Amino acid sequence: MSAGRFDRQIRFAPLGAAGQERLARARVLVVGCGALGGALAQSMARSGLGFVRIVDRDVVEESNLPRQVLFEPTDIGQPKAQVAARALERIGGPTRVEPHVRHLDAELLRELGTDVELILDGTDNLATRYLINDFAVERGRPWVYGGVVGSSGIVFPVVPQSGACLRCLFPDPPPPGALATCDSAGVLQPAVAAIAALQAGAALRLLGAEPGTLVGRASRLVELDVWTLESHAIEVPRDPQCPCCGQRSFAFLDADTTGDALSLCGRNTVQVRPQRSARARVDLASLHARLAGLALDLALQDGLLRFRLEGITCSVFPDGRALFEGTEDPVRARALYDRWLGS
Ligand SMILES: [Zn+2]
Numbered sequence: 001m002s003a004g005r006f007d008r009q010i011r012f013a014p015l016g017a018a019g020q021e022r023l024a025r026a027r028v029l030v031v032g033c034g035a036l037g038g039a040l041a042q043s044m045a046r047s048g049l050g051f052v053r054i055v056d057r058d059v060v061e062e063s064n065l066p067r068q069v070l071f072e073p074t075d076i077g078q079p080k081a082q083v084a085a086r087a088l089e090r091i092g093g094p095t096r097v098e099p100h101v102r103h104l105d106a107e108l109l110r111e112l113g114t115d116v117e118l119i120l121d122g123t124d125n126l127a128t129r130y131l132i133n134d135f136a137v138e139r140g141r142p143w144v145y146g147g148v149v150g151s152s153g154i155v156f157p158v159v160p161q162s163g164a165c166l167r168c169l170f171p172d173p174p175p176p177g178a179l180a181t182c183d184s185a186g187v188l189q190p191a192v193a194a195i196a197a198l199q200a201g202a203a204l205r206l207l208g209a210e211p212g213t214l215v216g217r218a219s220r221l222v223e224l225d226v227w228t229l230e231s232h233a234i235e236v237p238r239d240p241q242c243p244c245c246g247q248r249s250f251a252f253l254d255a256d257t258t259g260d261a262l263s264l265c266g267r268n269t270v271q272v273r274p275q276r277s278a279r280a281r282v283d284l285a286s287l288h289a290r291l292a293g294l295a296l297d298l299a300l301q302d303g304l305l306r307f308r309l310e311g312i313t314c315s316v317f318p319d320g321r322a323l324f325e326g327t328e329d330p331v332r333a334r335a336l337y338d339r340w341l342g343s
Contacts, residue, residue, distance in 0.1 A: 122146065171242070218236075
């Protein structure tokens with residue numbers, strides 16, 4: 001590697017030549033390769049990390065192009081992870097990039113997350129974040145939460161053993177449909193860029209700083225809004241009663257996720273159920289309100305919410321189960337479920 005390439009990083013005293021060498025040996029997993037994940041993968045590769053593994057189940061769509069920095073119009077319809085790996089190779093540098101076009105469940109996380117030092121959250125759904133949190137705490141491995149909706153977002157680095165975890169902050173995920181998603185509330189590119197930058201900065205410090213200098217730091221959550229220019233940070237205390245890092249119960253990692261997206265034979269329909277550990281009653285009225293103006297033929301009747309979107313007819317039941325008519329692809333249905341219902 002040319003020493004000149006990373007000259008400006010080496011001149012940054014908290015990193016220095018030793019820190020750059022640590023980065024050159026570092027291995028990370030980036031989960032999701034859309035808006036946040038693409039920016040994160042690019043930042044890690046440009047910073048000269050040794051190894052970046054990317055996992056994403058989606059293909060590039062036209063509506064991704066305003067925010068997803070690694071994709072161009074000619075990439076539409078191709079798997080995001082593979083397109084991203086090719087884009088990162090064009091940047092050059094010493095980083096080895098390994099793409100995986102797959103849906104991340106507990107089994108795959110164990111496979112892809114074991115030989116990395118840090119996990120970066122570029123997902124669009126809470127179910128996967130709770131899964132990553134369980135895995136990271138179980139293995140004592142840091143991960144960096146990032147979430148964006150509209151013009152604002154949150155960053156929360158989780159360093160097991162020394163700080164709080166996601167479940168210290170939010171012990172249980174909200175029921176599917178309870179929170180706004182980028183599909184219902186929209187999202188601005190600068191919000192994505194800002195949150196990805198803070199996540200990447202936290203990752204570089206965790207991977208590149210001199211060992212021992214980060215011990216004892218309080219867990220900090222940062223929220224910022226690129227529209228109002230408001231930001232604030234809170235210290236998150238570790239909860240000794242936390243089911244995950246306190247009691248070491250890993251319900252999301254242990255959950256049997258097989259069968260939660262099931263193709264119904266011969267009907268061109270897939271049934272998706274919320275992950276077992278996240279099951280709760282869904283507030284169909286608030287989901288109805290959020291989908292208004294987005295979905296077609298939206299109707300809430302007899303305890304069933306139905307709508308059409310992207311060529312799919314979706315029916316949501318109060319227990320969180322949903323049918324997707326118009327596809328036989330369980331991975332696509334699972335992805336639409338996470339996007340539309342915000343599981
Ligand atoms: Zn915890």
